[in-house]
Amino acid sequence: MVEQQKAVHGISLTLVAPVSKLVPNKQEWDTISQLVDILKPFKHATDTLSDSKALLSQAVPMVLRLRRHIERLGAGRTLDSLAGPLTPPAQEVVRRLSFAVRKRLEPLLSSKVHMLAALCDPRLKYNVCPKDFTVWKAQLVNLVREVFAARVAETGTAAPLPEMPVTPSTSASGETESPGEPVGVCRRDTDLQQRPGNVFFAETVAILPCSEESSLLASAQKVDSAECSVNRYFEEPPEIISCDPLAYWASRKHMWPDLSHVARQFLSCPPTSVQSERVFSLAGDVVTPHRSLLDPQTVEKLVFLKANLPVLNFPDLDFDTDDSSTPEQPSQSGSSS
Known part of the structure; x- marks a missing residue:
């Protein structure tokens, strides 16, 4: 409706007076336009998390993005797309959205399942919780220890942790890419137009604070295999947006078997x-x-x-039901002649 504002206004000029009153006035148009800009990030977040390939790890960045969006509006800072200050109806919508974000979405930032899923996403890692990273990392290490103990109890032996080679990143298409940035630099996907479905998520990740993992990891000391594998994982820089997290962990299940098992458990859960x-x-x-x-x-x-x-890329079965597929019958006139 907002996109057709000029057309609606032009038609209203040709209408009789009683009917023309049904057309929004300037203040109402301003309110409608502002509501569209206010609600647009919520729609993009809903579409992103409702995708068939969405991961649980994407929920936390979306919450951070929406909270930042609402805080900007609540502090009186208007969006770049807004020409003027918010109208009273738009301010009321912002107030209610702010309450809903605090009540419904912010609890996800303290949810163990959601935060550990975000940590296990190689595109996010420590950038989703730079302040509480050590707390969540300790919980991740404990889970890896539990998986390690269960594996040892089942097999009776503990395979030694292999040395970490320089591993390339794994893209969504299964191809590998050479690491081009030093440790501690958040790598961003500069070719987002090829993956339009990831644009909003990529923009969301781009506003996360990039943290030097060297300042977050514990100092060198004697650690067990579980903590060693987790430390090695966080020593690698975050992957680009086009990286497929499940393919990433599938390629590292022999390097970090227990950590890979935990990560795939969290990432295999859909967010909605x-x-x-x-x-x-x-x-x-x-x-x-x-x-x-x-x-x-x-x-x-x-x-x-x-x-x-469709998930298994199985080819479509071609059931040809057209009349042209049936064999032609011999002509009766030809046989009679």
């Missing part, structure tokens, strides 16, 4: 229930009024295939 709801809604495409007598097990298998075949 949207994808699960989409899977449930697929049953409506399978069970129709013309196909209502299917066995429940058959419905389950069909839904499973419909949801997972």
Whole structure:
């Protein structure tokens, strides 16, 4: 509606007086435009976290981004896209959004699951919690120790931790890239136009504080294999935005088996229930009024295939139902002649 403001205004000039009153006036247009700019980051965050490939680790940066957005508006600083100060209705929306962010979103910043998932994301690491990094890192080390103890109890032996080679980054396409920045420098993806779905997340990561991990890691001392693997992981610089975190940990499961196990546990969890709801809604495409007598097990298998075949890059099955696919029948006139 805001994009068509000039067109709506032009049409209103041709309307009769009673009808033209239904068209927003200048103050109402200003309020609508401001509400669009205020709510736009929330829409982008919702779309990003509702993506089928979204990870739990993306929730924390989104919360930090939205909190920063609301704090700027609450402090009286207008957005660059706003021509003037906020109107009273827009100020009320900002007040309610600020309350909702504090009540619903900020608790995620103290959630163990969300914070450890963010730490295990090689694109984020310590940048999501520079102040409380040592606290969350200690919890991550404890989880790695538990996995290590369980593995030793099961196998009876503890494989030595291999030396860390210079490892290239793993992109979303599975290709590797040579590390080009020194340790402690946050690497950013400069070619974001090739991945438009990651633009908002990339912008969110770009505003996170870049911290020197050398000042965050503990001083050199005798540590066990769990803490050693965690330290080695954080010694590597954050990966670029196009890095696939799951592919990253799959490529390092032999180097850091216990840490990789913990990281994949956190990163394999989706941030929202949207994808699960989409899977449930697929049953409506399978069970129709013309196909209502299917066995429940058959419905389950069909839904499973419909949801997972695209993920496995399975080729589309070509069911040709056109009349042209049927063999031509011999002409009756030719046979009679």
